[in-house]
Amino acid sequence: MQQLAPTFELRAQNLPQLATNDLRAFSVRALAAYVALRDANLKLDLTRGRPCPEQLDLSNDLLTAVGPGNYLAADGSDCRNYYGSPQGLPEARALFADLLGASADQIVVANNSSLALMYDVIAYSLLTGGHSVATGWSRQAGPIRFLCPVPGYDRHFAICQQHGIHMIPVRLTGRGPDMDEVERLVADPSVKGMWCVPRYSNPTGETYCAETVERLAAMRTGADDFRLFWDDAYAVHHLTETPDALENVLSACTRHGNSNRPLVFGSTSKITFAQGGLGFFAASSANIGWFVDRVTRRTIGPDKLNQLRHVRLLRDRAGISAHMAKHRHILAPKFAVLRESFREHLGNAGVATWTEPRGGYFVSLDVLDGCAMRVVALAEEAGVALVPAGRTFPYGQDPRDCNIRLAPTFPSSEQVRQAADAVALCTLFAACEKLLAERGEDS
Helix, strand or coil: CCCCCCCCCCCCCCHHHCCHHHHHHHHHHHHHHHHHHHCCCCCEECCCCCCCHHHHHCCHHHHHCCECCECECCCCCECCCCCCCCCCCHHHHHHHHHHHCCCHHHEEECCCCHHHHHHHHHHHHHHHCCCCCCCCHHHCCCCCEEEEEECCCHHHHHHHHHCCCEEEEEEECCCCECHHHHHHHCCCCCEEEEEECCCCCCCCCCCCCHHHHHHHHHCCCCCCCCEEEEECCCCCCECCCCCCCCCCHHHHHHHCCCCCCEEEEEECCCCCCCCCCCEEEECCHHHHHHHHHHHCCCCCCCCHHHHHHHHHHHCCHHHHHHHHHHHHHHHHHHHHHHHHHHHHHHCCCCCEEECCCCECCCEEEEECCCCHHHHHHHHHHCCEECCCCCCCCHHHCCCCCCEEEECCCCCCHHHHHHHHHHHHHHHHHHHHHHHHHHCCCCC
């Protein structure tokens, strides 16, 4: 049975404004609470955004959706055999067309995962160039650069780092990236792409506003083959009954004469089975043709039996919505208890801010500058695993050392409360150390 974390009663009143004696007294109490927490031998984990077992159980019908005598596609074709287009099963493409805001002929449905599709597009672009470009990026003179809204998704950054693509951080504003900065940077022809998690962004939870999408669609770029890598990973992952709206980037770019600019990615990784789902990709007809021409050299086609399973489980857009409502009922209480803990322990402390997302899988916590690594280390010593500080920035380098990504989806609500209380305590103690050190005092 999981050891319970000891409770602590610390109600900080704007630590930076406390007199030094009062701050020192609070630090002593915080240290005592932390020692008790550390001695409780906890084992809690807020690292990665994994679905919990209860969420996976929602899709158990996938395990029996096909079987002996029950493996034919809508057109009567045998999904056990080589069959059909490398773009995927027609009924699977139709199922996800509305989700991606595209027509079925503008979609590729592949195997797990969308990250694999993004990786392939990057690799093909480096090797052979994008649509309408005869030379691969790797053969072009000078460095290749990508814009990276921050804080952002570490696996996007890892793809760039592995392939030697230079990354340029761009600040997120709560309504999407700083567009004045984006428009300035994309004038450089070496900037070939930009990562975007436009809805319930990882980790800030923000959704790009209509003005941001419009400016991304309309902006002039130095590179003719500039691409928006539009990772709409959380398109249906709402935590409220009033979902955030996101403008259709495919339509916006087409309206401005830039139909080949957006590459829209998604998956069922957090809809059905995390490692047994489908990845999908929508783009202009020219970009789809470019991708299919290359992927057919690598594979004869995706696993259409798994695509058939998903069609039978999810059925249509209404089926997806009903399925995701069940996810919301599991996840929303976990985000609520984390929010309540932070409001209780950090709300008046003046040493931290955090997001309260309306969807997605993460909470972004900003602590005092120079304290994120210390908070993560304190939490780890107390038995609470967090993603390493800096992971939400290119090259793992947060210039302010302030951001921490939290994933409350996998643990139980009780465990999330324990972990959130522990993170709050570590944040308070690390803040005391920093503030006392700035005043020339030992903590």
